[in-house]
Amino acid sequence: MEENSPYYKELIRRYRDSKATEEELEVFFHLLSEGTINQELEDVMNEDMPGEERTVHRIPFYKLTAVRVAAAVLLILATAGGYWLSKKRRESPLLSDNKPLIKHDLPPGGNKAILELADGSSIVLDSASNGTLSRQGATEISKKDGMLAYNQAGKKQGEILFNTIKTPRGGQYQLKLADGTKVWLNAASSLRFPAAFSGNVRKVELTGEAYFEVAKNAKMPFIVQEGGMSVQVLGTHFNVNGYDDEDAVRTTLLEGSVKVSKGGASVMLKPGEQTSVSHTSQLSQPIPVQTDEVMAWKNGLFYFNGENIAVIMRQLARWYDFDVTYEKPVKEKFYVKINRNTNVSNVFKILETTGGAHFKIEGKKITVMP
The missing domain is CATH 2.60.120.1440 (Jelly Rolls)
Structure with missing residues (x-):
């Protein structure tokens, strides 16, 4: 509702600045998943455009729960073309401008x-x-x-x-x-x-x-x-x-x-x-x-704690039922928790933001690239 807009904006700012309490984080991610605060997100992102050059502090992905990881990644990726995403790309080589080549997505098991x-x-x-x-x-x-x-x-x-x-x-x-x-x-x-x-x-x-x-x-x-x-x-x-x-x-x-x-x-x-x-x-x-x-698998999660890409892809292949090929070796280790109840493209987006790997989906064939 319009009268709640100032509250929503302040909640987004507190998340952006890593000042939100546990209770505020729960409310934030609920509103985010419901699409309730899309306009407020755009307004707050515009506040952060060059001119103010405010430093954005992010909560590391590996410190969030699986649901929050997915939500935070969607928050970043949904703002393609916006300042937050372009700023993140400039700061980190792990996010490239390569467009994902997805012909078909794969649902979870x-x-x-x-x-x-x-x-x-x-x-x-x-x-x-x-x-x-x-x-x-x-x-x-x-x-x-x-x-x-x-x-x-x-x-x-x-x-x-x-x-x-x-x-x-x-x-x-x-x-x-x-x-x-x-x-x-x-x-x-x-x-x-x-x-x-x-x-x-x-x-x-x-x-x-x-x-x-x-x-x-x-x-x-x-x-x-x-x-x-x-x-x-x-x-x-x-x-x-x-x-x-x-x-x-x-x-x-x-x-x-x-x-x-x-x-x-x-x-x-x-x-x-x-x-x-x-x-x-x-x-x-x-x-x-x-x-x-x-026990992450039983609890609905993938939990990668310093795993290499081969270990990760074996787990994903069993759950999403695909075959994997490697274009070139990927040397990075990955530290992240991801909800298993999401499409494989969302898993790959999270991995792309936290490590040096990219993925191409062609039906049940997945190609891994540096």
Whole structure:
């Protein structure tokens, strides 16, 4: 409303000058996302034209939350031709005048998976309706809003029936096993598991990446097998990343304790620690890691903390389902958090403003350039 215009302008100035409080920042980014303050943005930017030569202080991208990063980048890029953008270009070589060559944009991934039942039949979960999907022995399989649940009706089980859930590139899915264990499956991953657990152990087989919140059962250890490595727990929270195109299988503990083994070697992890094993070597000793970085994918983020472009593009390719080629090497490291629920072009815009790389989108083919 017009009577709010002076307040909006002062709010924009406080953001521009890095004086806004947390509460003011929340209001600013909400108004920005709603398009409510477009006119006020233009007015305040005109105030900053040459003549006053006011110094613009920006909050570094890596200090903002993912939503704020995206909003701040859109704020800068939306003012193409304006003084703020031209001033930023003069100050930093990371923003060039090259126009993006985008023929087609790519949407983010979502809840997509295929469930393969013991009899060989399959259910496409992203197109299946909520409700009961099937029964495997005494276990009912149901779906509700992007989550698959196995509910065991009784303790007596007959033949062990194995199911497999597979996510494609551009997919993810959440699963509750019959024992109550919760699993978040990342893109391009699969999990093979029994419809109901019996015997002395609860064993599942993973490819790709998944986060587990294991239901406690001191009498039945829970074992995750990833290639030749196994992770054994009684009840805990941990992440396993074992994509074939990564240099190692990494297990990270968030809560409780786990025993990671390969061959005759094993290590015990404490919360906040990670161990890794390459495809040709033994287990590494535990090292401390930033768990929020490891778990960013589950929390809807990309978190790049000093990563090179090859690592970044592997993650993006799994989520946006594209193939990548490199025109020339890109040597820069990247420090940024980005919301995963945005089109790939917005991700590339953010990367272009924070590092020395540019991108060309041609359908599902992405070319990376310095």
